[in-house]
Every structure is written in structure tokens, then in C-alpha cells.
Amino acid sequence: MTAHDSSRDRGRGDAATCPAVFIAAPASGQGKTTVTAALARILRNQGKVVRVFKTGPDYLDPLVLAQASGQPVDQLDLWMAGEAYCRQRLYEAALNADLILVEGAMGLFDGEPSSADLAALFDLPMVIVMDVKGMAQTAAALVAGLVGFRDDIRIAGLIANACGSPRHRELIDAALPPAIPLLAAVERNANLALPERHLGLVQAEEIREDLESRFEAGAKALLAEGLAEALLQLPPVTFAAAPGGAMEPLPSLHGRTILHGHTIAVARDAAFSFIYQANLDLLERMGATLRCFSPLTDECLPPCDALWLPGGYPELHATPLAANESMREDIRRFFATDKPILAECGGMLYCLETLTDYDDRTHTMLGLLPGHGAMRGRRGCQGMQTADLPEGPIRGHAHHRSVAEGTPEPIAHGRRQRHPAPGEAIYRQRRLTATYLHLFFPDNPAAVARLFEQGPGQTIETEESHGCD
Structure with missing residues (x-):
């Protein structure tokens, strides 16, 4: 034994x-x-x-x-x-x-x-x-x-x-x-x-x-x-053990978890890999089916109701990202259907018009969000912040060595943990939510459900949580 x-x-x-x-x-x-x-x-x-x-x-x-x-x-x-x-x-x-x-x-x-x-x-x-x-x-x-x-x-x-x-x-x-x-x-x-x-x-x-x-x-x-x-x-x-388990009550609609029957496509490859396992676990607990795909090598999105572009190193893979025209076009078509897209940090850079890498080469990106991204030196931005989204506040953090310029007016800014100055900008274009912030989904499951749900304006109820799976 x-x-x-x-x-x-x-x-x-x-x-x-x-x-x-x-x-x-x-x-x-x-x-x-x-x-x-x-x-x-x-x-x-x-x-x-x-x-x-x-x-x-x-x-x-x-x-x-x-x-x-x-x-x-x-x-x-x-x-x-x-x-x-x-x-x-x-x-x-x-x-x-x-x-x-x-x-x-x-x-x-x-x-x-x-x-x-x-x-x-x-x-x-x-x-x-x-x-x-x-x-x-x-x-x-x-x-x-x-x-x-x-x-x-x-x-x-x-x-x-x-x-x-x-x-x-x-x-x-x-x-x-x-x-x-x-x-x-x-x-x-x-x-x-x-x-x-x-x-x-x-x-x-x-x-x-x-x-x-x-x-x-x-x-x-x-x-x-x-x-x-x-x-x-x-x-x-x-x-x-935590009293009542560690999870907040799961959001539901008409007796079923709010994302039941939803398929969420998750970008996951060498360019996009900054993903909390806890985030994936929560989406699945709320009923979502997750489909991972690669913006680097796949030709199109998997069939899905929502799209998540997490952070990572798009600056190191900007050439193949730009060269994958079929994927870029498919994501643009998805954006035009007004289905939810969450783009965090590197995912946001991918959504801009262009990205300039450390070698000062500029690459064409998705163009879903007006603006241009560029890498800078060792100094960067980091820190804990709350994203005050229309769907509700979600805690997270920022850590990047790039700038985004020429972007539209943000709908909100991150609220810093201990400093009064505005944090990272939060952008909203159609159903696209883009920000430098990396969100920790278990902090507010109801807000995450609203962010990814297919139809706006649904009334979300809550069920009692049965603890962590």
C-alpha cells in the first residue's frame, strides 16, 4: 500500500x-x-x-x-x-x-x-x-x-x-x-x-x-x-472545509444553470494560454460546453454561442496569427452576429487593428476594436483590479508590457485594489468586451453568466450551491 x-x-x-x-x-x-x-x-x-x-x-x-x-x-x-x-x-x-x-x-x-x-x-x-x-x-x-x-x-x-x-x-x-x-x-x-x-x-x-x-x-x-x-x-x-463550499450560488434561468446548452469556444495554444483552470471549471459547472481551438493553426471557429480570447503571448506569434486569414475572417463573421466575445490582455491585442512586436514589425490583427497595440520595454503595468462591467463587478488583475493606442472611449475602467487612480480601460463594441484585465470568474459567477449568455436582458435567478466539484 x-x-x-x-x-x-x-x-x-x-x-x-x-x-x-x-x-x-x-x-x-x-x-x-x-x-x-x-x-x-x-x-x-x-x-x-x-x-x-x-x-x-x-x-x-x-x-x-x-x-x-x-x-x-x-x-x-x-x-x-x-x-x-x-x-x-x-x-x-x-x-x-x-x-x-x-x-x-x-x-x-x-x-x-x-x-x-x-x-x-x-x-x-x-x-x-x-x-x-x-x-x-x-x-x-x-x-x-x-x-x-x-x-x-x-x-x-x-x-x-x-x-x-x-x-x-x-x-x-x-x-x-x-x-x-x-x-x-x-x-x-x-x-x-x-x-x-x-x-x-x-x-x-x-x-x-x-x-x-x-x-x-x-x-x-x-x-x-x-x-x-x-x-x-x-x-x-x-x-x-469552507462553510457551504467555496462556490457562490450558481446563476440559473427557469430552474437550469444559465449557460446550460451554451457552447463557448476558448482560444488555447502557444499564443493564448493565460487561463485559470478555475474559470474553465466554473463555466462547465454553469452548464457550458467548452471547445478549445487554436487561432494559430485552425482554419475556423468551432460551432459556438460565445467566444473567449484569453491572454498570452500574441506578440511572439503575431506573424502566424496575421497569416491565418481564414480564422481572422471567421472571427469577424462571428463578431458581426452580435454573439458574446470576451477578450483579455493578449486577446484584446488580437482584436485590435494591428500589433507591433518587439522587433518593430507591425502585423494585421482582427480589427474588431479600433486601435493599435505595441510592445514596450521591461517596464509594464500590473496590479489587482475590479472590472466594473455592466453585468456586475469581477475581480482580476493586469500584467502586460504593451500599450493600446487609438482605441475608442472605454465604457469603464478597472477599480484598483488600493489606489484611487483609474485602472485598465474596459471597451465594449457590440457584444465584444475587451480589456487588459484578466478576470477571475469564480469571484462573480452571475456576472460571468450575463457576460457569456447568448441573449441580452434575461432575468437571472440563483440556485443554492452544492460546493466545489
């Missing part, structure tokens, strides 16, 4: 227990994702079930972590998704996982709410990953400062990343506070790091074989340190 098989009885009523660790860091770029992926691969290789979560509105890291763990990876964000959603996801994972890993975002105290807030709320022990290149005892001093900054978090140890030598390790270990062990020291090795580009990590699908070699190299390095075994020995965490 595997550890996974024997753990299935840990659920007791509305609570479940499971070993769990929060992987945090003092800043971005310390190697959190590399370490988390390597840990997940160790356990997967041992036949154990490891469930990984990513803090914040991140699309790229979860794809990498899903490949490493062989399990789906959900985003946990207290502002965008809410406490009940996060609580329910952790509870469901604890029912059958051997270990839960939650990877933080940025530095552990950065943001409101921060990684530390999430860890404190669910009583998750934190392990600090720190790039120790160029320092020794100072690394211990930084850890001591993190430990003492708040009294509601538990720090279980340090993982020293980019460690230069056994002597380097000894110096750090000797200087650490007695209660904070050095759990592992990872040598400097370029073969372990994960490739990056302008919005974060390179998409997993593009470098699948390369990632596999990096996962295995990282797993080998951490296996020698005994890190996975040490984490499995930590006292298990008890996860309570």
Missing part, C-alpha cells in the same frame, strides 16, 4: 489533515519555483501525491509546477479569489495528498494580502528559499529578521540556494538562530534554473523536454539533502 492509499481516510467530516509547507523567499528571483518543482518531482518519482498551489494571479508558474508534480495546480489569492475559495481548495487537496506545497509570490511580506498573510491564515509552516550568492553569515541575519518580523507565522527552516561550497554552507549553518535549521543547501548550477522571458517563466509547453531534465537535476540535488523526507516529518496541518 502506498502512502497515498493509506492517507485517504484522513478526512473527518468537514476537516482533513495533511503535511503542508509554504515555500517563501525574501524577494523575487530567489529560486522558489525551481525548489518547489524539484520537491514535487521527488515525491512524484516516489509514487506519492503532491498537490502544489501558487500564491497570487500567476499563469506561468502553475503550468511548470503541474508538469513537475503531475497534478493540477490552482492559484490561491485572498483578495482575488477570497478566503472561502482558498480554504476549500486546500481542504480538497488534503483529502488525498501526501504533501501540500504552496509557493509564495515576491517577498513573503510583500503585497496586501501577502504570502505571510496566507500562510498565517491557514497555519502553514514556512520554509525560506534564499539565494546566498555573495553572502554567508548575513544570510542568517536576514532569516533572523524575517522570523522576528511577525509573531503569527512559523518558519521551519532555510534552503540556501546557489551555495558555493561546503565551507559556504558551514558558515551559514553556524550563524542561523538555533530554532531555524538549514534544511538544504543547493549548489550553484545553471542547469537547475528555469528559463524566463519578459512576463516570467517560459511556458511549460514550449520547453517540455528541457524542463524535464531540469526537474530531474533539481530532484537529484534535493534528494541528496534529504529535504523531502524532512518536510514529510513536519506535524500535519488541519484544513477545514
Whole structure:
């Protein structure tokens, strides 16, 4: 019997227990994702079930972590998704996982709410990953400062990343506070790091074989340190189910979920891949049939009642997007029928008249929305915002390194989480809704149903939710 098989009885009523660790860091770029992926691969290789979560509105890291763990990876964000959603996801994972890993975002105290807030709320022990290149005892001093900054978090140890030598390790270990062990020291090795580009990590699908070699190299390095075994020995965490489940009541019409019988075409390929699995799950729970297609390679849309063009990297694939004239023409015909279209960030750029890439080449796009998109340098826009749509408010976030110029007057702007200045513009052309914002659908299922429903002006009722599927 595997550890996974024997753990299935840990659920007791509305609570479940499971070993769990929060992987945090003092800043971005310390190697959190590399370490988390390597840990997940160790356990997967041992036949154990490891469930990984990513803090914040991140699309790229979860794809990498899903490949490493062989399990789906959900985003946990207290502002965008809410406490009940996060609580329910952790509870469901604890029912059958051997270990839960939650990877933080940025530095552990950065943001409101921060990684530390999430860890404190669910009583998750934190392990600090720190790039120790160029320092020794100072690394211990930084850890001591993190430990003492708040009294509601538990720090279980340090993982020293980019460690230069056994002597380097000894110096750090000797200087650490007695209660904070050095759990592992990872040598400097370029073969372990994960490739990056302008919005974060390179998409997993593009470098699948390369990632596999990096996962295995990282797993080998951490296996020698005994890190996975040490984490499995930590006292298990008890996860309570969210009261009533994590989902809002599902919108319905005449006793059936509002999207029952609707088919929604979802663009999904190398150009359009910034998709929350939670969004897909919600659409299906509301009765929609989802049909994925590729604007890069398919000649036409699948038969559908609504269209979703999510974010991604259209700037990297602008040439084949522009060359696929049959797809562009079919989407234009769909737009002319006044059926719903949601275009987010990269999807919005695709809807503009032209897109100029990083090499200053201009490509013809769909032309559904007047305006021209252009990529810019490393500086960009990001942040949590609420999209105040006519259908209702939906929380989400923005993260882009492009500008859209010559666009029409927006119908609204995003409402920033903590700043009074207007956020991202929200455009409406016929039934097209276009914005830089990436929406988190479970925040307001009724508004999402109104956004995708085929006919305007229907009265939406609500049914009681039966929790998460």
C-alpha cells in the first residue's frame, strides 16, 4: 500500500489533515519555483501525491509546477479569489495528498494580502528559499529578521540556494538562530534554473523536454539533502472545509444553470494560454460546453454561442496569427452576429487593428476594436483590479508590457485594489468586451453568466450551491 492509499481516510467530516509547507523567499528571483518543482518531482518519482498551489494571479508558474508534480495546480489569492475559495481548495487537496506545497509570490511580506498573510491564515509552516550568492553569515541575519518580523507565522527552516561550497554552507549553518535549521543547501548550477522571458517563466509547453531534465537535476540535488523526507516529518496541518463550499450560488434561468446548452469556444495554444483552470471549471459547472481551438493553426471557429480570447503571448506569434486569414475572417463573421466575445490582455491585442512586436514589425490583427497595440520595454503595468462591467463587478488583475493606442472611449475602467487612480480601460463594441484585465470568474459567477449568455436582458435567478466539484 502506498502512502497515498493509506492517507485517504484522513478526512473527518468537514476537516482533513495533511503535511503542508509554504515555500517563501525574501524577494523575487530567489529560486522558489525551481525548489518547489524539484520537491514535487521527488515525491512524484516516489509514487506519492503532491498537490502544489501558487500564491497570487500567476499563469506561468502553475503550468511548470503541474508538469513537475503531475497534478493540477490552482492559484490561491485572498483578495482575488477570497478566503472561502482558498480554504476549500486546500481542504480538497488534503483529502488525498501526501504533501501540500504552496509557493509564495515576491517577498513573503510583500503585497496586501501577502504570502505571510496566507500562510498565517491557514497555519502553514514556512520554509525560506534564499539565494546566498555573495553572502554567508548575513544570510542568517536576514532569516533572523524575517522570523522576528511577525509573531503569527512559523518558519521551519532555510534552503540556501546557489551555495558555493561546503565551507559556504558551514558558515551559514553556524550563524542561523538555533530554532531555524538549514534544511538544504543547493549548489550553484545553471542547469537547475528555469528559463524566463519578459512576463516570467517560459511556458511549460514550449520547453517540455528541457524542463524535464531540469526537474530531474533539481530532484537529484534535493534528494541528496534529504529535504523531502524532512518536510514529510513536519506535524500535519488541519484544513477545514469552507462553510457551504467555496462556490457562490450558481446563476440559473427557469430552474437550469444559465449557460446550460451554451457552447463557448476558448482560444488555447502557444499564443493564448493565460487561463485559470478555475474559470474553465466554473463555466462547465454553469452548464457550458467548452471547445478549445487554436487561432494559430485552425482554419475556423468551432460551432459556438460565445467566444473567449484569453491572454498570452500574441506578440511572439503575431506573424502566424496575421497569416491565418481564414480564422481572422471567421472571427469577424462571428463578431458581426452580435454573439458574446470576451477578450483579455493578449486577446484584446488580437482584436485590435494591428500589433507591433518587439522587433518593430507591425502585423494585421482582427480589427474588431479600433486601435493599435505595441510592445514596450521591461517596464509594464500590473496590479489587482475590479472590472466594473455592466453585468456586475469581477475581480482580476493586469500584467502586460504593451500599450493600446487609438482605441475608442472605454465604457469603464478597472477599480484598483488600493489606489484611487483609474485602472485598465474596459471597451465594449457590440457584444465584444475587451480589456487588459484578466478576470477571475469564480469571484462573480452571475456576472460571468450575463457576460457569456447568448441573449441580452434575461432575468437571472440563483440556485443554492452544492460546493466545489
